[in-house]
Amino acid sequence: MAPNNELPNSTNFIQSIINEDLKRNKNDSRVHTRFPPEPNGYLHIGHAKSICLNFGLAEAYHGLCNLRFDDTNPTKEEVEYVDSIMKDVKWLGFDWGDRLFYASGYFEKLYECALDLIKAGKAYVCDLNAEQIREYRGTLTEPGKNSPYRDRSIEENLDLFQRMRAGEFPDGFRVLRAKIDMSSPNINMRDPVLYRIQRASHHRTGDKWCIYPMYDYAHPISDAIEGVTHSICTLEFEDHRPLYDWVVDNVAVPCHPQQIEFARLNLGYTVMSKRKLRALVEQGIVEGWDDPRMPTISGLRRRGYTPEAIRDFCERIGVAKSNSFVDIAMLEHSIREDLNARAPRLMAVLRPLKVIIDNYPEDQVEMLDAENNAEHPEMGSRQVPFARVLFIEQEDFREDPPKKFFRLAPGREVRLKHAYIIKCERVVKDEQTGEVLELHCTYDPDTRSGMSNEMRKVKGTLHWVSAAHAVKAEVRLYDHLFIKENPEEDEDFRANLNPGSREILTNCLVEPSLAEVQPGNRYQFLRQGYFCVDTDTIAGYPVFNRVVSLKDTWAKIQKAGQ
């Protein structure tokens, strides 16, 4: 372990605690954490916060972090989820080494500890049914009362508990409870249930067990067995800490981990509960756990987010105990910053408008050199064909340009990126609808990009593609899944779904260098945003997901003008 003078500066309250522990040589100066997901759904960005915290702490202190599946409730857990969780943790860039564990791997040990508790007179088998247990528990303001079965003899408890395991009783017929204090102001201490009878086959232990331990019992023991020093969980478990400590103190385990609670992540314009995310998937509101609109790790991955951006985001938001509601702009900033540095720039026209350069020779094609990223010359360049018939973006032309609009308009000039300055001479419209069909322009041959004698300045630069060379593509534009920053403030969060959360454009035209792309490739489409090649791509028909748009000052100006 690093000597005291090499401790990382504490950037949050958990590091402060660890630094103190290390100064006092607690836990032999080890730092050992764990990430303990329940395999009952896919991981989301909130889990990423926890993963970065737990694995990050272990890294910072040269300690270890385990991956442990908290699989004590077979009715909700599936292997599909454990597989996806491992994939996501790895993808985020973390490594649990040979420390992959399952709470179910401790079932036998957990059972033995329960026997010990019974023998010590600290646990008993209770015959009350669920409803009666609730009644006996009392309320928030009134103490509970002792179960009539609380004072059974140790022998009887032992016999009954063994027979629970042996399958002699039906589901829910009896439970094992800790004998603590029915009048405790902390409801978790009012003789909590430790084991329930549940005939359900478990994804790892099959039908070996018909009794399963509860979280409050299994979790502390699992931590202790693994030598975890700092057991980090979310705020809602703060009330459970006395019980966590009670279990560890009353059972034979090698150490006493310290539970520390932090605030879970809430993000604007999305939901973060597994229950709600599952509802979106199961009700077909989104197309799966990896729908690019989902805040799941798999959704973000498909959308085009990078692990680096997600980790950066988790670092920026910090770790504290106050319930926070993070601005989605923060996440978007992290991915923009990452992709800005690494994505090649290309041209793609999403909503094409035909442009004919009247003074450009019919059959001429020029191959223009275009750098892939002006700020990173090492990323090289490619050739882009220029010809008489082109397409530009519909929104880059306005017949009646508003103030401050410095794109194309009748009589105006703009620069075509990597090419020439053109001037709009004539507009061809549909006589019936008034729709603009095509633009006739002229180009100035002396203004080709890179010409050293070229000194003319125009205010606007547009992206474009050559009609004869462009590749047809599909582009999926995504927006927030919900229209409200906090969709959960209403009874049914689904009422706040954003109907425009996905727009699919099938008539896009991209430059020829994008003909051959691999799913997962990320690009910046000039002036539009960052895009990632989707897995739906087929040969000759690339499909792109918009990861995030570029910041758009013009859109802001227009909005302000309204």
Add this chain to the structure above:
RNA sequence: UGGGGCGUAGCCAAGCGGUAAGGCAACGGGCUCUGAAUCCGUCAUUCGAUGGUUCAAAUCCAUCCGUCCCAGCCA
């Protein structure tokens, strides 16, 4: 109403008795063959409120207010 947390800018968040870091957002300006990026600048006389202790309080004490969590045989 019992218990446990939390209140520092629009949003995160440092601060740990010596006079309010940083990031996001926003706003103004420079630069620009991406209205992007980048650069420069602005953005809390005050830390939920009120009292108290102190030479000195966001930091200590008291009271109050607000807000979140807990009454699964879920995690």
